[in-house]
Amino acid sequence: MDFEDHNMDFFGLWAQRLREPERRRHSAVGEQEQVPSPPAVWVFGYGSLCWYPGFEYTKCITGYIRGYTRKFWQGNTTHRGTPDKPGRVATLIEDKEGLTWGCAYRITGDTALQYLKNRECTLGGYVTIDTKFFPRIAFEDSDGVNGEAFEVTVYIATDKNEHWLGDEQCVHHIANQIVESRGPSGHNVEYLLRLARFMRDEIPGADDEHLFTLEQLVHEKLKVKNIPLDEVMGVSPQRIRRDSHELRRQPTTFEFASRVPETKLRCLNI
Numbered sequence: 001m002d003f004e005d006h007n008m009d010f011f012g013l014w015a016q017r018l019r020e021p022e023r024r025r026h027s028a029v030g031e032q033e034q035v036p037s038p039p040a041v042w043v044f045g046y047g048s049l050c051w052y053p054g055f056e057y058t059k060c061i062t063g064y065i066r067g068y069t070r071k072f073w074q075g076n077t078t079h080r081g082t083p084d085k086p087g088r089v090a091t092l093i094e095d096k097e098g099l100t101w102g103c104a105y106r107i108t109g110d111t112a113l114q115y116l117k118n119r120e121c122t123l124g125g126y127v128t129i130d131t132k133f134f135p136r137i138a139f140e141d142s143d144g145v146n147g148e149a150f151e152v153t154v155y156i157a158t159d160k161n162e163h164w165l166g167d168e169q170c171v172h173h174i175a176n177q178i179v180e181s182r183g184p185s186g187h188n189v190e191y192l193l194r195l196a197r198f199m200r201d202e203i204p205g206a207d208d209e210h211l212f213t214l215e216q217l218v219h220e221k222l223k224v225k226n227i228p229l230d231e232v233m234g235v236s237p238q239r240i241r242r243d244s245h246e247l248r249r250q251p252t253t254f255e256f257a258s259r260v261p262e263t264k265l266r267c268l269n270i
């Protein structure tokens with residue numbers, strides 16, 4: 001049983017038990033009350049969280065946030081680099097025209113948030129912001145979320161944190177740093193290529209010039225250095241079931257999404 005099935009069994013059982021009469025709390029006048037479910041929080045992933053969440057969640061849906069652009073401008077010495085040779089990981093840069101694709105995870109309880117606080121904030125220098133998430137495909141859900149934009153928490157590294165590296169004169173410098181960095185969680189190349197693969201597999205048609213330029217340069221540099229991919233890619237991460245409401249994956253017209261006005265076209269939901 002993989003991570004997701006276990007997770008769904010747990011919540012499936014929990015939801016089923018709620019329906020059992022003895023599970024409902026009785027108010028003073030004997031009316032049946034629903035046992036309140038723990039509040040759900042949605043966390044938006046746009047870097048390693050897209051392919052390695054590492055926490056329990058009850059739903060994962062692909063979509064985007066507006067007003068930010070993804071850049072490999074955050075240094076990292078605890079996962080994909082070392083203090084002597086920091087790696088580069090993704091963060092978000094404010095950009096009025098920006099639009100960043102990723103996936104939102106619905107989590108309940110405190111465990112996942114404590115895990116993320118350690119992984120992202122303590123170890124990574126990220127802070128949290130709240131913003132609107134636009135699901136790629138509308139979906140019905142017990143939370144009543146039906147494809148309209150909704151609030152998500154995002155972990156973002158600003159230029160104020162100690163690991164910040166920022167831009168380079170030339171994108172080749174960033175690609176070189178990625179090719180030459182490795183940390184306790186694995187090679188920096190794996191981080192970049194698994195994110196690029198997530199974008200291609202899960203959000204076909206979406207563009208991200210910075211990400212895909214780095215992907216191409218890193219592949220070229222690995223070839224020149226004669227470094228085989230299996231030397232840097234590590235173990236395949238656990239399967240993530242995304243967009244379980246979708247019958248089949250539809251290509252995304254990125255340009256259209258980037259121009260869509262605030263009021264969404266519900267039928268297309270982009």
Ligand SMILES: N[C@@H](CCC(=O)N[C@@H](CS)C(=O)NCC(=O)O)C(=O)O
Nearest residue numbers: 044045046047048049079124155185
């Ligand atoms: N907050 C971004 C980036 C998170 C991220 O990539 N954090 C790094 C550095 S703290 C991490 O957790 N890496 C784990 C790994 O590289 O396996 C996301 O939502 O994915």
